[in-house]
Amino acid sequence: MSDSSPLPPVRLPAEAELARDALASPLLSRAVRLARWAGPDTRVGAGGELAEEQLPAAAAELGLSGDEDGAAHTSEAWNIAVDTGLVEVVDEEEGTVAVGEELGTLTAGSPSDVLGLWLGALDVVLADATVPDLDDLAGALEESGEIDFSELDWDPEAEAEFLEGVLGNLYLLTVTDGGAGDGPVPLPALAASMIVPDDMGEPTDDILEQVSDAMMRLDDQFRLLEPIGLVEFQPVDEALMAEVDADEPVAGPDESLAEADVARYGMVRLTPLGLFGIRSRMLEAGVPAPAVGDLVDKGAGTLLDGVSTFPQAAAQAEIEQWLARREPLDAARELLAAARGADAGAPLRRLRCQQALSLVGAEAEPALREVLDDAELGGLARVWLAEHGVADVPAPSEDLIFWLTVDTIAAQLSLEGNSDELQALVEGLAAQHSGFFSAAWRVEHPATADVLEAMGRLHPDKKVAKEARKAAFKARSASAG
Numbered sequence: 033m034s035d036s037s038p039l040p041p042v043r044l045p046a047e048a049e050l051a052r053d054a055l056a057s058p059l060l061s062r063a064v065r066l067a068r069w070a071g072p073d074t075r076v077g078a079g080g081e082l083a084e085e086q087l088p089a090a091a092a093e094l095g096l097s098g099d100e101d102g103a104a105h106t107s108e109a110w111n112i113a114v115d116t117g118l119v120e121v122v123d124e125e126e127g128t129v130a131v132g133e134e135l136g137t138l139t140a141g142s143p144s145d146v147l148g149l150w151l152g153a154l155d156v157v158l159a160d161a162t163v164p165d166l167d168d169l170a171g172a173l174e175e176s177g178e179i180d181f182s183e184l185d186w187d188p189e190a191e192a193e194f195l196e197g198v199l200g201n202l203y204l205l206t207v208t209d210g211g212a213g214d215g216p217v218p219l220p221a222l223a224a225s226m227i228v229p230d231d232m233g234e235p236t237d238d239i240l241e242q243v244s245d246a247m248m249r250l251d252d253q254f255r256l257l258e259p260i261g262l263v264e265f266q267p268v269d270e271a272l273m274a275e276v277d278a279d280e281p282v283a284g285p286d287e288s289l290a291e292a293d294v295a296r297y298g299m300v301r302l303t304p305l306g307l308f309g310i311r312s313r314m315l316e317a318g319v320p321a322p323a324v325g326d327l328v329d330k331g332a333g334t335l336l337d338g339v340s341t342f343p344q345a346a347a348q349a350e351i352e353q354w355l356a357r358r359e360p361l362d363a364a365r366e367l368l369a370a371a372r373g374a375d376a377g378a379p380l381r382r383l384r385c386q387q388a389l390s391l392v393g394a395e396a397e398p399a400l401r402e403v404l405d406d407a408e409l410g411g412l413a414r415v416w417l418a419e420h421g422v423a424d425v426p427a428p429s430e431d432l433i434f435w436l437t438v439d440t441i442a443a444q445l446s447l448e449g450n451s452d453e454l455q456a457l458v459e460g461l462a463a464q465h466s467g468f469f470s471a472a473w474r475v476e477h478p479a480t481a482d483v484l485e486a487m488g489r490l491h492p493d494k495k496v497a498k499e500a501r502k503a504a505f506k507a508r509s510a511s512a513g
Contacts, residue, residue, distance in 0.1 A: 041322040041346045042207045042311055045304050051143035053305040054150035057261030059157065062094050062109035067118035067135050069093045075127040082110040083127065108160075108259075116152045147308070150261075154309050157260045161253040162191040194226065194246075195253060196313075199302075201225045202263075203310045203321075206302050209343035219254075219268065219298030223247040247298065254300050262306040269296040324349045328357055332370035336381040336388075340446070351388045364389060364396035372408050374478050376446075383443035386412045394420060411436030434475045437461065442479035445486055455490045462487070462496050469503040473510070481507040 044050065054060060069090065075083040082090055087103050090110065096102030113119040117134035121127075137145045205217055205225075223246035228235055235243070247268065254265040302310065314321040324346055327338045335354050339347040355363055371385035372378070389396065389412070400416050403409040404426060411432050417425045428436075444454045462468055472484060481504045488500035 043324045047143040051146040059259040063113040067113045080114040161256045216299035216301040266299040268298040332366040340380045360395035364399035379443035380446040438477045469499045473503040473507040
C-alpha cells in the first residue's frame with residue numbers, strides 16, 4: 033500500500049461462517065475429497081505429486097473426468113492436500129501415502145482450526161501464482177537442473193511483493209469508506225494503483241504499456257486465486273487479450289471506459305473469506321489491520337480512542353457490539369468517565385461518546401443527570417436528556433453553550449479536517465450569533481485558538497474570516513498570559 037496511515041477496520045462475518053466458506057472453496061474441498069479418497073494403493077512421485085497413472089481415477093473422484101482441465105485441477109488439489117498435511121507421504125522411495133493429521137481438523141477442530149488450514153492452503157496458492165508459466169520454466173532450465181532466472185526476466189521476490197501490494201490495495205479499496213466496498217474493482221485500475229505515480233497527470237505510453245502488462249499478469253494470477261475462495265473474478269475478455277498481443281495497450285487509468293463495457297477489462301473483488309485472509313497476512317507481517325469487534329472487551333477509554341479514527345459506520349458497529357456486552361447504566365457511566373480530558377484527542381472522544389450514548393436507552397438517564405454540572409460533560413448530557421424528552425433539565429449557561437460549540441468544532445476538525453460540512457457549520461454559527469467571535473475567544477477550552485483559526489480559514493466572507501483570526505490572536509494572547 034502507498035502510505036502508512038491507519039487502515040480502516042474491516043467488518044468480517046463470524047468465524048463459523050468464514051470456516052464454512054473455507055470448506056466450500058473449490059480447491060480446498062477438492063483437496064479434502066482426494067485426502068479421503070487416497071488409500072494404500074495410492075502412489076506419488078518424488079515430489080509428492082500424484083502418479084500420472086492415477087490421475088484419471090482421482091479426476092473421476094472429483095467429477096472432472098470430462099473437463100479438459102480436469103487433470104490440472106486434480107493435480108493442483110492433490111498438491112494442496114499434501115502441502116497442508118491432509119495427506120502425508122509415508123515412504124518416499126515406495127511413494128506411499130497415508131491420511132494426514134490435519135484431515136481430522138476438519139471434523140473435530142474448531143472454526144479457527146479450519147481457517148488456519150485454509151490460510152496454509154492460501155500460502156501455497158499465492159506462491160504458485162507468482163511462478164512463471166511451465167513452458168517458460170522449462171526453457172530456462174540449465175544443464176545443472178537449476179533455473180536461470182535472468183533468462184526468465186523473473187525476480188521471485190519482486191513478483192511476490194507485487195502481488196502482495198495488489199492484494200493490499202484491493203483490501204484498502206474494499207474497507208475504505210467511499211471505496212469499492214462490496215463491489216468489484218476494474219483490473220486496469222488495480223494495476224494502475226501499483227504503477228502510475230500519484231502525482232502523474234496524463235500517463236505516458238510507457239506507463240500505459242506497463243499497466244497493460246501488469247493487467248495480463250493479474251488476469252493469470254486471479255484465475256489461480258479464485259478457486260481457493262480469495263476473490264470473485266471476471267477475467268479479461270479474450271478479444272482484449274488479442275489486442276494486447278498485438279501491442280495495443282488497453283484503456284489506461286485516466287481514460288473513460290463509459291463507451292465500452294468496463295467488465296471486459298476484468299473485474300475482481302475480495303470475498304469475505306478473502307478479506308479475512310489478507311488481513312491475517314497483514315497482521316502476521318506486523319501491519320495493524322483492525323477489525324470491527326476488536327474492542328468489545330476493552331475499557332471505554334480504549335473504545336473511544338480506538339473508534340476516533342474509524343469511519344462513521346464502522347465506529348457505530350464497534351460501539352454497538354461494545355454496548356451489547358454491558359448493562360446500559362454501567363456502560364453510560366464508563367463512557368462519560370472516559371470522555372473527560374483536556375488533551376488534543378478529548379473533543380473527538382466526547383463526540384464518539386455522544387454517538388455511543390445515543391444508542392443507549394432511557395436506563396442511562398441517572399448517569400447523564402450525574403454530570404449535568406460537569407464543565408466538560410454537562411453540555412452533551414443536556415443534549416442527550418433533551419433528545420430523550422426528559423423533564424426538568426436545567427438550561428445551559430451561555431459559557432457552557434460556547435464551550436460545547438468549541439468542543440464540537442474541535443472534534444470535527446480532528447475527524448474531517450476542513451470539510452464542506454464543517455464550513456457550513458462555521459457559516460451557520462457566524463450568521464446566527466453576531467457577537468460570536470467577541471465572546472468565543474474568552475472560552476476556556478484548550479482548542480479555542482485552533483478552532484477560531486480554522487473558522488477564519490473556512491469562512492468565505494473575508495470580513496468574518498478576519499474577525500475570526502483576530503479572535504484567535506486574542507485567545508492565544510490570553511492563554512499565554
